[in-house]
Amino acid sequence: MMSSVTQDRPYSQTLTRLREAGLRPTRQRLALGRLLFDGGDRHVTAEALHEEAQAAGVSVSLATVYNTLHQFTEAQLLREVVVDSARTYFDTNVSDHHHFFLENSGSLMDIDGDKIAVTGLPQAPEGTDVARVDVIVRLHGAPRQAS
């Protein structure tokens, strides 16, 4: 059955992605790639990914985590999400989409790009191109409802 290709070889998939991006499949990049891309879409900070790697027994420096996240971003395997001026989030979902941002916990949730429509946008100023439209829905924890 075809599941052996789509599910059973995440390692090989990361290997392939790195090769296609022209990045040498080093131990560090393979490990970080697997943490990032095996399983569903993720939003991580460098610090969080570093801790996760440590916890998984992967020895990798914070500098390498930063280098790798930037290289993956250049290679379009990741994109950056700017929601908080204190930290940079990297997103494994590189398709067109938007975000809920829970300001309390600092967590991000995807909103499908084709669920949302932004209408009435004025024309971009003379001499500029629209590179991207970001919609960020900032959420606060709701007060506990009176039951």
Added chain:
Amino acid sequence: MMSSVTQDRPYSQTLTRLREAGLRPTRQRLALGRLLFDGGDRHVTAEALHEEAQAAGVSVSLATVYNTLHQFTEAQLLREVVVDSARTYFDTNVSDHHHFFLENSGSLMDIDGDKIAVTGLPQAPEGTDVARVDVIVRLHGAPRQAS
């Protein structure tokens, strides 16, 4: 004529705003308030406002610029705009609106809140409130057009 009230006394207006916010009208706050609120809407960084104050001959420390920007924000005289993880922008336009962000120059331009509509937003997750919806239109300088 009534223009004497609405136009000729920006100093007094800032004075009044500070009083209403419960902030002592110190030399520094008055000067920064006038730089910020006299004239149209503005988007400033702490560093930029500090330089502007120096250039205007106002002696004020960077710490005070930061303190003042945060106090004005708490008092709803300003709001923060998150577009760049490297710096914090403060916005004198506190009405509901969105932004063009010119990534090349780091400059912001307002988009009226009632020009834009965001439709199809999924319901906020259980237990959360929508605090704000931000639309950021990221712009790049366009290639020089072939003439």
Added chain:
DNA sequence: TCAACAACTTAGAACGATTCTAAAATTGAG
């Protein structure tokens, strides 16, 4: 008017995220 106290300002240290440096380790070609 002015003492007294709270509020405010400030220099400089501290902080935290990120980037840089330059030396050691690893990778892949041949």
Added chain:
DNA sequence: CTCAATTTTAGAATCGTTCTAAGTTGTTGA
């Protein structure tokens, strides 16, 4: 294997921002 190019890394450096603690200023009420 050998060797050059690439990658990793510890630790220093950077940069925006916040903190600390000491001096200054604004307000108030006798």
